[in-house]
Amino acid sequence: MTADELIARLRALPPDTPVLVEGYENGFDEVIELKGQDVVRYRHAQPWDGQYQPPERFEEPAAGIMQAAVILGRRGPLR
Numbered sequence: 001m002t003a004d005e006l007i008a009r010l011r012a013l014p015p016d017t018p019v020l021v022e023g024y025e026n027g028f029d030e031v032i033e034l035k036g037q038d039v040v041r042y043r044h045a046q047p048w049d050g051q052y053q054p055p056e057r058f059e060e061p062a063a064g065i066m067q068a069a070v071i072l073g074r075r076g077p078l079r
Contacts, residue, residue: 003069021073027071037070 010019016074020028039052055065 006069019071021071024074024075029075030072032074033072035070035072036064037068039068039070040065 019031020062021031023029038055041056042049042053042057042068043051045051052068
């Protein structure tokens with residue numbers, strides 16, 4: 001999903017609609033921040049891994065680094 005697609009979907013909602021993200025293990029948390037993050041596609045992701053990871057997760061500099069908008073929830077850093 002791109003920023004334009006997200007904005008279009010959010011604009012279609014009533015303005016007082018809460019925006020949530022997945023919680024640490026289950027449930028949902030409130031959004032606390034939207035930030036830019038360098039990411040690289042993780043081609044060998046397991047089902048429990050995210051499809052994108054920070055480049056520093058890998059020993060060798062990763063090719064294909066891109067900037068993404070990341071919505072962080074209250075416990076996002078604990079994931």
